[in-house]
Amino acid sequence: MAVFLLLAGLMGAPPESDQEIWDSFIRWLQAQPPNSHPGELFAAYRADETRRGVSQDVVNHRMAVISDFFQTRRKGTEILWDKVFAGSDPIFKETPTALVVSAAENRRPGAALDVGMGQGRNSVYLAARGWDVTGFDPSAQAVRIAQSNAEKAGVRIHAVVARDDEFDYGADRWDMIVVTYVKDLTINDARIFWRALKPGGVVVYVNGADSDNAVLKAFLGFRIVRFEDVETNADWNPGRKTREQRLIAEKD
Numbered sequence: 001m002a003v004f005l006l007l008a009g010l011m012g013a014p015p016e017s018d019q020e021i022w023d024s025f026i027r028w029l030q031a032q033p034p035n036s037h038p039g040e041l042f043a044a045y046r047a048d049e050t051r052r053g054v055s056q057d058v059v060n061h062r063m064a065v066i067s068d069f070f071q072t073r074r075k076g077t078e079i080l081w082d083k084v085f086a087g088s089d090p091i092f093k094e095t096p097t098a099l100v101v102s103a104a105e106n107r108r109p110g111a112a113l114d115v116g117m118g119q120g121r122n123s124v125y126l127a128a129r130g131w132d133v134t135g136f137d138p139s140a141q142a143v144r145i146a147q148s149n150a151e152k153a154g155v156r157i158h159a160v161v162a163r164d165d166e167f168d169y170g171a172d173r174w175d176m177i178v179v180t181y182v183k184d185l186t187i188n189d190a191r192i193f194w195r196a197l198k199p200g201g202v203v204v205y206v207n208g209a210d211s212d213n214a215v216l217k218a219f220l221g222f223r224i225v226r227f228e229d230v231e232t233n234a235d236w237n238p239g240r241k242t243r244e245q246r247l248i249a250e251k252d
């Protein structure tokens, strides 16, 4: 035993697994106070690690593992966004997204789905215009706020706690699917949305611009009603200019 400990000491600590990296980040995240700025939470973790003497290479590796795990782990997404929505300094507009307003303008109200609805500003807007709205979000805190905002506005919405990869979109069900500031949509999302939309239904999408137009390419099987790539003050972090892409794509 003594020999083993001596050898382990000489060789350094055994390499940590990706799961260990993730678990330790989640423990850290759970202990953090609410913070309206998700970017600040990641920066604080990085700073804590550096302060504890972890080398920059190891910190970079850990951050990359954490970023990958966020793509598939509901728990992390929920804890992170619960912290953000419990924060006292919201960094988002409470008015609806201009693209959603314009997409709804010339359409007869029908069934709408709001993916990653957040505090429900677009859901509430559509419901107030007569749409039958379902919204979902992995953050229970976000869903609570969305429901309360709907009540305050005197409208009803169906609000569900779920991630995009666990929600059942169904078939021929929606006249509009809204995805604003949630994720870059993929070709797999385009396939799911095509099946889920009724004929004539639209996807209304806004997010930070990707460099190779991957979202536009993913939706080329749809009728592209509108596509823009603009430098603008986005609805999230409206204080600074960013490049964003906006898409309205119709199942024709």
Ligand SMILES: C[S@@+](CC[C@H](N)C(=O)[O-])C[C@H]1O[C@@H](n2cnc3c(N)ncnc32)[C@H](O)[C@@H]1O
Binding pocket: 077, 081, 092, 097, 115, 116, 117, 118, 119, 120, 121, 122, 136, 137, 138, 139, 142, 162, 163, 164, 165, 179, 180, 181, 182, 235, 236
């Ligand atoms: C920047 S906010 C945008 C909220 C809302 N769409 C809006 O425009 O106000 C991002 C939202 O996406 C949600 N989200 C993050 N990952 C998600 C996922 N995998 N599936 C569904 N929603 C997700 C977060 O919980 C958060 O509410």
